[in-house]
Amino acid sequence: MQTLEFRAMNTDVLLAAEGIYAAELGLQVARRFIEVSELRFSRFLPESELSQLNIAAGSWRMVSTDLLEMLQLSLAYHKETDGLFDPSILPDLKRLGYDRTMDAIRAKRGAVAPGLPRAPRPSFRDIEIDAANRRVRLQPGMEIDLGGFAKGWIVKKAAELLSRDASACAVSAGGDILFIGRPGQDGDWQVNIEDPQNPSAALAGLKVGPGAVATSSIAKRSWHQDGLQRHHLIDPRTGEPAKTSWLSVTVMSPDILTAEVYAKALLIGGAGEADHLASRRSDLNYIAIDTNGALNSSMAAEDLIYEHGFTYQQ
Amino acid sequence: MRLLQIGMRIWIAVTSVFSFMAGWIMLAHSPKPVQSASTSSAAPSGMSAPVPTLAPLPPLDLSGTQNQAALPAPQFSVQQQPSFFSQAPVFTTGGS
Numbered sequence: 001m002q003t004l005e006f007r008a009m010n011t012d013v014l015l016a017a018e019g020i021y022a023a024e025l026g027l028q029v030a031r032r033f034i035e036v037s038e039l040r041f042s043r044f045l046p047e048s049e050l051s052q053l054n055i056a057a058g059s060w061r062m063v064s065t066d067l068l069e070m071l072q073l074s075l076a077y078h079k080e081t082d083g084l085f086d087p088s089i090l091p092d093l094k095r096l097g098y099d100r101t102m103d104a105i106r107a108k109r110g111a112v113a114p115g116l117p118r119a120p121r122p123s124f125r126d127i128e129i130d131a132a133n134r135r136v137r138l139q140p141g142m143e144i145d146l147g148g149f150a151k152g153w154i155v156k157k158a159a160e161l162l163s164r165d166a167s168a169c170a171v172s173a174g175g176d177i178l179f180i181g182r183p184g185q186d187g188d189w190q191v192n193i194e195d196p197q198n199p200s201a202a203l204a205g206l207k208v209g210p211g212a213v214a215t216s217s218i219a220k221r222s223w224h225q226d227g228l229q230r231h232h233l234i235d236p237r238t239g240e241p242a243k244t245s246w247l248s249v250t251v252m253s254p255d256i257l258t259a260e261v262y263a264k265a266l267l268i269g270g271a272g273e274a275d276h277l278a279s280r281r282s283d284l285n286y287i288a289i290d291t292n293g294a295l296n297s298s299m300a301a302e303d304l305i306y307e308h309g310f311t312y313q314q
Numbered sequence: 315m316r317l318l319q320i321g322m323r324i325w326i327a328v329t330s331v332f333s334f335m336a337g338w339i340m341l342a343h344s345p346k347p348v349q350s351a352s353t354s355s356a357a358p359s360g361m362s363a364p365v366p367t368l369a370p371l372p373p374l375d376l377s378g379t380q381n382q383a384a385l386p387a388p389q390f391s392v393q394q395q396p397s398f399f400s401q402a403p404v405f406t407t408g409g410s
Contacts, residue, residue: 001398001399001400001401001402001403002396002397002398002399003396003397003399003403004396004397005397011408012408014403014405016402016403018402024396027396168402170402170403170405172405174408175407175408177405177407183401183402184401184402187402189402189405190402190404190405191404191405191406191407192404192405192406192407193407194406194407194408199408202406213405213407215407215408217408220408248407250407
């Protein structure tokens with residue numbers, strides 16, 4: 001097994017590939033793809049395709065097939081989750097101070113500009129997509145942040161690239177992991193569920209096969225504004241950071257975009273809406289961690305846990 | 315036949331000695347490298363090719379104060395080499 005670790009998309013990325021031809025070239029190609037994709041879909045880069053689309057809100061704009069695909073899928077998931085997954089919450093994120101990369105916010109010790117009153121924003125459902133002509137029109141005032149969704153999409157495409165030369169491979173980027181094949185032909189992949197309150201400890205160890213594991217957490221990207229603790233998971237219904245009893249949700253699904261979307265939706269929805277939301281996908285399992293460090297999981301997810309509560313060896 | 319063989323041997327020996335001596339004499343009378351250089355430097359200045367000169371290089375702006383706004387800072391990345399492991403790595407759900 002060969003691995004390559006680097007930092008991209010403001011998070012740690014780990015590529016792993018097995019197979020005689022996998023090697024260096026495949027790993028470097030996947031890395032390059034991730035780095036280039038970040039330049040295309042980051043909301044923090046004014047020259048990115050996504051930023052240009054946001055700037056052009058109110059008028060039709062030609063987009064690439066990749067961005068078109070992401071926007072179409074986003075809209076479908078937005079409807080499927082009753083709006084809990086909403087990529088158009090960017091104005092709220094900016095208002096709350098998340099207007100630059102988390103690395104930049106951390107460099108200023110999490111301090112951001114004072115908050116502003118919430119202004120009404122158009123619904124994501126009103127986005128106009130002309131797939132035949134590859135055009136998109138955002139409503140005036142609409143701004144898109146594909147964020148974790150774009151990361152999931154990039155992980156998926158990078159893993160597909162890597163799998164061309166590997167008998168088994170994995171791509172992990174900041175909580176989004178996609179496994180293709182099995183290590184050692186019939187082995188399992190091991191995934192540790194990190195303790196959101198203590199990153200050096202794991203609350204459980206999982207053994208999984210091919211498929212995706214995605215995690216959303218309110219502990220990773222947080223900052224202070226006007227003396228209040230903020231985090232990046234915005235409840236689209238209120239425009240404020242989601243008030244939830246869960247600190248993180250990990251979702252297992254064959255598809256990484258489904259896992260990514262539902263990890264976010266389940267965390268925002270919380271325990272009250274979890275079973276209702278998760279029942280929409282029969283192939284979806286989740287493990288949620290509450291503020292007491294307790295695990296709340298769907299039935300089938302319990303079968304994946306082979307180890308409970310341990311600290312990483314230093 | 316025997317006389318011819320003796321004659322040939324004598325002729326080869328004589329011509330070898332003669333050629334050796336001739337080469338020695340030629341080398342002894344040829345100009346030495348040092349002598350050649352001094353001869354060339356002693357030539358009139360109009361005969362020697364002018365030595366090209368380079369314009370002075372601008373000083374390095376290590377403080378980054380010049381043209382900072384106009385030119386984006388170059389980004390260099392080190393091509394990290396893959397690591398080899400006998401087993402698959404253990405992944406962690408960091409979350410985002």
